[in-house]
Amino acid sequence: MTPTKQSARSRRDLWLLGALGVVVAVLFAFLVVDRTGADETVKPASTPQIGPVGDMSRRIDGHPLAIGSVDAPVVMVAYSDYRCPFCAKFSRDTEPALIDKYVDEGILRIEWRDLPIFGEQSMAAARAGRAAAAQGRFWEYATALYAASPDRGHPDLTAEALRGFAATAGVPDLGRFDQQAAGPSVDQDIYADMLEANTIGVSSTPSFVINGTPVLGAQPIGVFEQVIEAAAGSEE
Missing domain, CATH: 1.20.5 (Single alpha-helices involved in coiled-coils or other helix-helix interfaces)
Structure with a gap:
C-alpha cells in the first residue's frame, strides 16, 4: 500500500x-x-393531581359562594342541601378544621354548589343563600343555618326562619334579602348546579369532588385530609 x-x-x-x-x-x-x-x-411531587371525575372547579375570582385562593392547587366542590342533616354535620365538625388547615394556608379552595333535593323548602333555602351571598354574607348564613339544624331529620325552613338566619349572619339589608329570597332571579344558577351534579352522577348530599376525586357523605376528617394531600401532590 x-x-x-x-x-x-x-x-x-x-x-x-x-x-x-x-x-x-x-x-x-x-x-x-x-x-x-x-x-x-x-409523578412530580409538587404537581396537583386530577382524579377520574375531572376538574369541576370554576375558579371565579371573588365569587361569593367560594372560599379560599382562586390559585389554590386543590379545589373541593361541595354539593349541599340546607335541609340535609349530614351537610350540617360536615359544616359543624369538618369544614372549620379544613379551613384552618388548608384554606387559610392557600392549599384548598371550597366551592359551594346548590343541590336542593328535600323539597320546596330546600329550594327556598337555596334562594335565601344566594340572597345572603349578594350582600357578602353567604358563608355566615350557611354556618348559622347549619348550626341550628337537628342531628337527625330535616329542619323546618320557613321564610321566617330563613330571615332569622340572615339576621344572625349579619346580612345588612334584610328588606333586600326578603325580596331576593322570595323571587326566582337566581333559580337558573341553582338549576345549573343541579344539572352539573346530575351530569357526574351525584344525587345525594353532601357529595364532594376534590380535584376530580369523589368523596360521598360526611366522611371522617381523615378521609378529606388524605384526598386533599394526595391531590396537592404532597409526598408521603
Whole structure:
C-alpha cells in the first residue's frame, strides 16, 4: 500500500471513529434525558393531581359562594342541601378544621354548589343563600343555618326562619334579602348546579369532588385530609 493510500485510510478510520463517538454520545444523552423526563412526568411531587371525575372547579375570582385562593392547587366542590342533616354535620365538625388547615394556608379552595333535593323548602333555602351571598354574607348564613339544624331529620325552613338566619349572619339589608329570597332571579344558577351534579352522577348530599376525586357523605376528617394531600401532590 502506498503512503498516500495509507494516509487516506487512516483519515477515513479516524473520521468513522469520531462519527461513531458522536452517535454514541447523542444516544447516551437522549436516554439519560428521556429517563429523567419520564420520571419527572409520571409523578412530580409538587404537581396537583386530577382524579377520574375531572376538574369541576370554576375558579371565579371573588365569587361569593367560594372560599379560599382562586390559585389554590386543590379545589373541593361541595354539593349541599340546607335541609340535609349530614351537610350540617360536615359544616359543624369538618369544614372549620379544613379551613384552618388548608384554606387559610392557600392549599384548598371550597366551592359551594346548590343541590336542593328535600323539597320546596330546600329550594327556598337555596334562594335565601344566594340572597345572603349578594350582600357578602353567604358563608355566615350557611354556618348559622347549619348550626341550628337537628342531628337527625330535616329542619323546618320557613321564610321566617330563613330571615332569622340572615339576621344572625349579619346580612345588612334584610328588606333586600326578603325580596331576593322570595323571587326566582337566581333559580337558573341553582338549576345549573343541579344539572352539573346530575351530569357526574351525584344525587345525594353532601357529595364532594376534590380535584376530580369523589368523596360521598360526611366522611371522617381523615378521609378529606388524605384526598386533599394526595391531590396537592404532597409526598408521603
